[in-house]
Amino acid sequence: MTHAHPPKVLGVLGGMGPAATLDFLAKLQAATPAAREQDHLRVLVDINPQVAAGDGGYEAAGPGLAAMAAGLRDAGAQVLAIACNTAHLHADAVRASGLPLVDLIETAGLAARAQSAERVGVLGVGEALALYRRAFSHQAIEAVTLDDHEQVEFMALLYRIKHGDLGPASRQTMAALAHRLVGKGAQVVVAGCTEVPLVLAAADLAVPFIDATEALARRCVAVCLEG
Incomplete structure (x- = not known):
């Protein structure tokens, strides 16, 4: 398989959490049209679980993410992706590296719009x-979210997933939460957290399911192969 231009080198800001980054990398490989090993992208990955480890969590992660982006750029990355939804709070700090960022949240919105959905549930x-909510409002999509008590249940489940609990109970609880969004009128459900697709799949839902991680992987491949 020959490309008119050599593919761009992808830099991935990861570690938020580590399992979600590995899921993204697997989906990136699966999304790459490759007849042979050499057709795959060159990918530089910084798995840094410490970036949001301080008291400020993701709110205070901007300088750390900016440093990761600059490091990936200096190592040869030409395009960046962040394998974490919440870290997009600091998308501008990452873009300050001078490299283009394939935006995960914007990508999920484009995927939802491709389904002609007007009400989209987000976990x-x-x-x-x-x-x-902000990205969807620009795309004329209404975001449907969990009630406060359901969100508490979701956060508790998320921490269990981050600790490696990917068993039937976690899958069942996540599916139940997704069904609540459908009950509120969601025509499509988006996995708006990179841990969600670790325990939820399209087969669990009666409405279309958008795995934002997978959508990001596909878009990264397209951007890098444009050369």
Whole structure:
């Protein structure tokens, strides 16, 4: 398989959490049209679980993410992606590296719009939900989210997933939360947190399911192969 231009080198800001980054990399490889090993992209990955480890969490992660982006750029990356929804709070700090960022949240919105959906359910943490609401409003999409008590249940489940609990109970709880969004009128459900697709799949839902991680992987491949 020959390309008119050599593919761009992708830099991935990861570690938020580590399992979600590995899921993104697997989906990136699966999304790449490759007849042989050499057709795959060159990918530089910084898995840095410490970036949001301080008291400020993701709110204070801007300088760390900016440093990761600059490091990936200096190592040869030409395009960046962040394998975490909440870290997009600091998308501008990452773009300050001078490299283009394939925006995960914008990508999920484009995928939802491709389904002609007007009401889209989002499973995600509070900061990411605010980013989704803003992105969706620009795309004439209404974001449907969990009630406060359901969101508490979602956050508890998320921490269990981050600790490696990917068993039937976690899958069942996540599916039940997704069904609540459908009950509120969601025509499509978006995995707006990179841990969600670790326990939820299209087969679990009666409406279309958008795995934002997978959508990001596909778009990264397209951008890098444009050369």
